[in-house]
Amino acid sequence: MEIQPIQTADGSWTLYSEKFQEHYHSTKDGAFNEALYKHVFPALSLMKKRDLLIFDSNFGLGFNSLTTISTILSSSRRAVIHSTEIDRELVQSLKEFPYPPFFEPLKDIIKSLSEKGEYISNNVEVYIHFQDTREFLQSWQGEKFDIIYQDPFSPKVAPQFWSVEYFELIKNVSHPETIITTYSTATPVRLALYENGFRVYSHTSEKVREGTIASMKELASLVEIDMEHKKRVSSKQPIWDRDY
Numbered sequence: 062m063e064i065q066p067i068q069t070a071d072g073s074w075t076l077y078s079e080k081f082q083e084h085y086h087s088t089k090d091g092a093f094n095e096a097l098y099k100h101v102f103p104a105l106s107l108m109k110k111r112d113l114l115i116f117d118s119n120f121g122l123g124f125n126s127l128t129t130i131s132t133i134l135s136s137s138r139r140a141v142i143h144s145t146e147i148d149r150e151l152v153q154s155l156k157e158f159p160y161p162p163f164f165e166p167l168k169d170i171i172k173s174l175s176e177k178g179e180y181i182s183n184n185v186e187v188y189i190h191f192q193d194t195r196e197f198l199q200s201w202q203g204e205k206f207d208i209i210y211q212d213p214f215s216p217k218v219a220p221q222f223w224s225v226e227y228f229e230l231i232k233n234v235s236h237p238e239t240i241i242t243t244y245s246t247a248t249p250v251r252l253a254l255y256e257n258g259f260r261v262y263s264h265t266s267e268k269v270r271e272g273t274i275a276s277m278k279e280l281a282s283l284v285e286i287d288m289e290h291k292k293r294v295s296s297k298q299p300i301w302d303r304d305y
């Protein structure tokens with residue numbers, strides 16, 4: 062069965078997963094705007110290091126990695142990106158995907174990722190690991206990540222990527238200044254981050270709906286959510302592995 066791309070609010074295209082019964086991106090925010098304004102711009106502006114080690118959780122169509130590469134290429138920064146994806150056929154099909162014009166200069170990079178699952182140049186390296194994200198996190202022996210794009214399907218259909226135990230794996234591959242970005246604003250997700258000692262921030266932008274940023278670090282430019290208060294007054298609980 063051929064999968065038809067679906068146009069999102071900003072004109073960029075995404076896909077719909079029959080298996081998970083969900084779009085790969087928010088159709089309301091737009092696939093490109095979501096990558097740019099919920100993940101890449103906030104992460105790259107909050108994390109000041111020149112050489113970045115990034116984990117892009119669940120590659121999908123690769124919008125977060127590709128938007129990062131575009132932004133890095135017009136700066137003096139370097140990025141090494143590791144990403145996970147279980148659907149190898151999806152990645153192989155990406156050289157034909159109707160990406161936004163912003164990615165036009167990345168044609169050779171997209172071809173390399175699609176055919177080889179990696180791309181290596183002087184200032185950008187991308188490695189797609191075709192394995193389960195939790196397995197990858199458990200076996201990661203490299204340095205701690207500076208930025209983590211937390212972008213799996215939603216807690217409703219993929220709770221294993223939003224539980225307290227999952228964020229413990231994320232904590233184990235993080236350092237005290239790591240920036241985590243996600244589209245989810247759900248209280249159980251924020252509580253699961255908080256249970257692991259992350260501070261939780263609301264991130265707003267005129268272009269997209271609210272998202273969440275988490276870090277062990279104080280981020281003075283963002284509005285921090287009083288999670289202790291939330292824990293006391295909310296009827297919601299963090300997601301635990303035993304709950305699904």
Ligand SMILES: C[S@@+](CC[C@H](N)C(=O)[O-])C[C@H]1O[C@@H](n2cnc3c(N)ncnc32)[C@H](O)[C@@H]1O
Pocket residue numbers: 084085086118119120121122123124125145146147148151192193194195212213214
């Ligand atoms: C919401 S989409 C990712 C969106 C992505 N950031 C993008 O720009 O397209 C979630 C992706 O997670 C992948 N996935 C599902 N289960 C997985 C698992 N256990 N490990 C790694 N990837 C998984 C799906 O195949 C899908 O491509």
